[in-house]
Amino acid sequence: MAALAFPERVARRRGERAYLMAAGTGAELGDGSxxxxxPWLAVAVADRPVASASARVRLAAVTDEDTARVAAAALASEGEEVRWADGDVRARRVVRLxxxxxxxxxxxDPDPELVRRALLEGLRREGTGLLRWSAQATAVRQRMxxxxxxxxxxxxxxxxxxxxDRADDWLGTELARARGRADLGRVDAGQALARLMRWATGEAARFEELAPERIEVPSGSRVRVDYGADRPVLAVKLQELFGWQEAPRIxxxxxxxxxxxxSPAGRPAAVTADLASFWKDGxxxxxxxLRGRYPKHPWPEDPTTAEPTRRTNTRR
Incomplete structure (x- = not known):
């Protein structure tokens, strides 16, 4: 009778004195009950103390699963559940009361659309680090x-x-094929980002011009630009810039x-955005x-007219 009167209070044991009611509320038995x-209770009377996460069972009767299923039949459901849990996509068919x-x-063989939603949930929870970010992909992202x-x-x-927010615009193809965390880990994030850039701007063809991956310096070297800081950095040996009066602008x-x-050892000897001023004053x-420390390298008195080089004096 209690189960029929209050089907939402049919409760299943989940701990020593803890139960879960069909309504979704936790319930606990008092000490000495x-x-x-x-295994099952039909709760007739329960209250919830202030600030308590669980209800307190005041009056209940022992029942069983068959009786609970009959009494709370209107609450029964069966269906597919595909969600992100414990760090991966979990797909199950679940019967609930x-x-x-x-x-x-x-x-x-879960519904692909449900899998896609679960993967998106995983990305929102754990971030884009679930994808494969090679050094090249990270560099492209920094340039963008x-x-x-x-x-x-x-x-x-x-x-x-x-x-x-725009995952479908740049990851749609990969999400349609992926089934779990391992598949996300194989996604080439750089290739996917390039797709976003093509769709997002008509200036994509100017990407290399506006944010070049490398800059050619006077010595002939093509030096990679670092976009990881607030301002792009060109780190290059001093001798390779002899004769250069102005830093490139992008x-x-x-x-x-x-x-x-x-320095010849690859450590910063100076930092400047004004080369002409550095040659004159710094x-x-x-x-x-550094001349005494690295005597094999050229240290001309006038760097603005000296020949830029990657080599030591001996090799030259």
């Missing part, structure tokens, strides 16, 4: 972020939040590169400090 250990899970078994920051307009935002001439002038002190 003789109902402890009963309200919030109480009665039976579950794995699904071998630079153009979005400096030029805005049609250049897309590639922050985690923005990428997840983003359509809007942003000068910050030049890290490296080079003399750097030359005095």
């Amino acid at each position: 003789r109902l402890g250990g009963a 309200g919030a109480i899970e009665l039976v579950s078994r794995p699904l071998t 972020a630079f153009l979005h920051r400096e030029l805005g307009g049609a250049w897309p935002d590639v922050s985690d939040e923005a990428l997840l 983003a359509g001439g809007r942003v000068p590169l910050l030049v890290h002038l490296l 080079y003399r002190s750097v030359r005095a400090e």
Whole structure:
């Protein structure tokens, strides 16, 4: 009678004195209750103390699963559940009595749309780090972020939040094929980002021009630009820049590169965005400090007219 009167209070044991009611509310027996250990209860009276997460059972009767199923038949359901749980997609067919899970078994061929939603949920929870970010992919993302920051307009935002909001625009193909975390880990994020750039802006063809991956310096070397900081950095050995009066400007001439002038050991000897000023005022002190330490490398008195080189004096 209690189960029929209050089918939402049919409860299944989930701990020593803890139960879960069909309505989804937790319930606990009081100390010394003789109902402890009963697998099912039909709760007639319960209340919830202030600030308590669970209800307190005041009056209940022991029952069984068959009776609970009959009494709460209107709350019964069966269906596919595909969600992100424990770090991966979990697909099951579940029989429930309200919030109480009665039976579950794995699904071998879940609905692809449900899988896609679960994968998106996983990306929202754990971030785009679930994808495979090679050094090249990370560099492309940094270059895109630079153009979005400096030029805005049609250049897309590639922050985690923005990428997840537009996941279908750049990950749609991969999400349609993926079935779990391992599949996400095989997604080439750089290739997917390139798709987003093509769709997002008609200026994609100017990507290399506006945010070049490498810059050719006077010595002939093609040096990679680092876009990982707030300002793009060109780190190159000082001797390779002899004769260069002005640091290159990118983003359509809007942003000068910050030049890290490296010692022969590859450590920054000076940092400047104004090469002409450095050759005039700063080079003399750097030359005095490093010439004795690296005598095999050229340290001309006038770097503005000297021949740029990657080699030592001996090799030259």
